[in-house]
């Protein structure tokens with residue numbers, strides 16, 4: 001069968017109350033339209049055409065390379081949106097599957113079985129019985145069960161509003177028949193719009209589905225949150241079936257792009273985003289967000305860490321409250337403790353930085369100990385400079401390393417030092433002022449002031 005998929009994504013999205021085009025709103029971390037384009041791509045359609053209009057440039061830029069585009073200059077309704085693609089449809093002989101860009105939950109298997117069934121009919125659409133039909137177009141059938149029309153919420157009579165069978169907004173039509181019927185659609189309705197739904201008035205097959213979840217059309221942010229939750233639930237279920245322990249699946253926020261190995265444990269309120277991988281045996285505790293990062297095996301990410309574009313090697317312990325900024329690479333068996341921030345910092349095997357530290361633009365070797373309160377001074381207000389710390393170095397507490405600077409293998413930096421010059425291997429680097437103790441100073445000072 002010759003198939004073309006048309007995705008309507010030009011609407012104003014008035015009910016979102018936003019300047020951003022509705023279809024680019026993220027459901028579970030991904031723009032809604034991406035889910036629809038993905039489901040369409042899995043159908044083996046020769047062409048995917050997205051009708052854009054509101055925020056056209058943004059949507060086109062976002063989907064570049066994944067679809068072709070038709071522009072609807074004025075948003076005059078779903079029928080008009082299909083008309084905007086008239087050039088593509090007229091030059092095509094086959095079936096047109098119409099989807100909406102605001103339906104992120106629909107699965108390609110569901111579309112496949114609809115197509116199989118609907119193929120025999122010149123015009124077909126999917127309907128579903130729902131608990132709360134408010135806002136959807138109601139399917140009105142005659143006494144013999146055949147479809148008479150679809151009425152929108154705003155045009156429906158009280159009787160019609162009680163119908164619980166709704167239009168999902170998914171259609172399959174012969175390309176020629178679609179264009180013929182569309183030509184006759186007018187805008188005599190409550191919204192003054194050209195309704196695509198009017199094409200069913202000349203007879204259509206309604207494929208009635210049972211499960212309503214897949215057909216949620218997101219018109220406002222309440223429905224967006226609802227869609228996100230369903231998508232996150234699906235991801236949670238997939239991972240749990242693959243051997244991941246998710247302590248509270250209702251408080252699990254994981255993009256569908258994330259890979260998690262078995263025997264990983266995830267505590268509540270963890271966000272896993274983008275191209276993230278979590279290796280076998282690792283544990284991620286509450287409140288952490290990990291984006292575009294690799295966490296290798298048997299790591300422990302304690303509470304409230306933020307990790308972006310970083311690599312955490314096996315058997316490492318991070319946090320609580322650690323910040324790994326882009327370009328942080330830990331080779332393994334590392335410790336990055338509370339209130340430690342890393343940026344473009346590499347750490348060799350076994351190195352530790354346990355407390356209150358900033359390591360930026362740093363190259364740190366193996367088995368290095370970075371004391372509490374260490375700061376790499378990597379920025380002079382104009383440029384960034386590098387700090388190199390070789391294997392086995394011990395950096396005492398409260399040390400500033402003014403970059404560019406290098407500390408040689410096995411060296412020791414005394415606590416409280418400000419290091420501005422390279423420290424050779426095996427040396428003690430110390431810049432501390434000599435301590436003086438003035439015996440009895442305090443009591444004589446108090447006496448002078450006349451205080452106790």
Ligand code: UD1
Pocket residue numbers: 008009010011012051053072074075076077078079080081100101102135136137138150152166167168169194195196197216217218219
């Ligand atoms: C539409 C259907 C309704 C159905 C519901 C399913 C019509 C008239 N109504 O209503 O029967 O139950 O979907 O979710 O078709 N769009 C354009 N250009 C426009 C208008 C809309 O491209 O001028 C796009 C939107 O971006 C959106 C889709 O068409 O992706 C649906 O539009 P929307 O306004 O959300 O329609 P609903 O009121 O939800």
Ligand code: CA
Pocket residue numbers: 100102217218219
């Ligand atoms: Ca909608």
